[in-house]
Amino acid sequence: MEERAKHSARPQKTAGEGIIAGRNAVGEAFRAQREIDSIYIQRGERKGSVAKLVAIARDRGIPVKEADSRKLEELAGGENHQGIVAVAAAASYATVEEILQRAEGEPPFLVLADRVEDPHNLGAIIRTAEAAGAHGLIIPKRHSAGLTAAVARTSAGAVEHLPVARVPNLAAAIEELKKKNIWVYCADMGGPHWCSCDLTGGVALVVGSEGFGVSRVVREACDGVLSLPMLGKVTSLNASVAAGIVMYEIARQRQGIAAYDSHK
Numbered sequence: 424m425e426e427r428a429k430h431s432a433r434p435q436k437t438a439g440e441g442i443i444a445g446r447n448a449v450g451e452a453f454r455a456q457r458e459i460d461s462i463y464i465q466r467g468e469r470k471g472s473v474a475k476l477v478a479i480a481r482d483r484g485i486p487v488k489e490a491d492s493r494k495l496e497e498l499a500g501g502e503n504h505q506g507i508v509a510v511a512a513a514a515s516y517a518t519v520e521e522i523l524q525r526a527e528g529e530p531p532f533l534v535l536a537d538r539v540e541d542p543h544n545l546g547a548i549i550r551t552a553e554a555a556g557a558h559g560l561i562i563p564k565r566h567s568a569g570l571t572a573a574v575a576r577t578s579a580g581a582v583e584h585l586p587v588a589r590v591p592n593l594a595a596a597i598e599e600l601k602k603k604n605i606w607v608y609c610a611d612m613g614g615p616h617w618c619s620c621d622l623t624g625g626v627a628l629v630v631g632s633e634g635f636g637v638s639r640v641v642r643e644a645c646d647g648v649l650s651l652p653m654l655g656k657v658t659s660l661n662a663s664v665a666a667g668i669v670m671y672e673i674a675r676q677r678q679g680i681a682a683y684d685s686h687k
Contacts, residue, residue, distance in 0.1 A: 541568060
């Protein structure tokens with residue numbers, strides 16, 4: 424009986440990496456100026472110390488999400504969450520200006536991720552953007568994965584080298600980039616081929632999620648659309664794959680690498 428009980432015992436859940444559970448723990452993280460990606464509060468919990476922590480989060484621009492008790496228990500890994508769980512950022516966020524300063528005299532090359540909520544996709548985009556020579560990535564505060572531990576792992580360390588800025592409104596950020604003589608293109612359907620535009624100047628590439636693509640407001644704010652030919656039965660590519668193809672076209676043009684000319 425003892426041997427049977429030993430084998431039938433279920434492993435205990437533990438809190439995930441970067442998870443801070445409980446009111447006191449979250450409060451201490453705020454007091455220590457820990458970089459917080461987002462906080463989750465139990466749905467309907469807006470009183471007492473939780474309300475004060477929510478106010479601090481909003482004042483610092485940290486997204487606040489409501490979740491049911493089961494979601495909080497899953498995040499906390501069995502720890503007493505007391506109605507609140509914080510997800511610590513795996514790296515510090517930069518500002519858009521800091522990203523632009525990295526260009527150091529060369530035309531800026533930025534990538535914007537619109538509603539990319541899958542941390543593995545965002546991590547892969549960061550990894551490819553860093554490898555392709557981008558100066559930084561911009562994401563919205565809402566409806567986007569943040570710099571969580573899962574994103575950092577998928578980026579294979581690129582998150583330590585590529586600055587990521589988080590803005591309240593992606594369309595407004597695009598308008599500001601355009602004022603700085605940066606041409607903004609989104610990767611989406613219904614535009615010219617990805618390799619038919621001059622991408623050697625200041626350029627920003629917007630990538631949407633594979634489920635929804637680029638949002639209408641963001642698409643309308645862009646200067647143009649770049650499309651990849653879909654020759655098979657599926658109608659879309661994984662967001663990080665589509666981003667990688669266009670990013671390396673930008674890198675090719677910026678490096679002056681000649682494309683193969685079949686007419687020679």
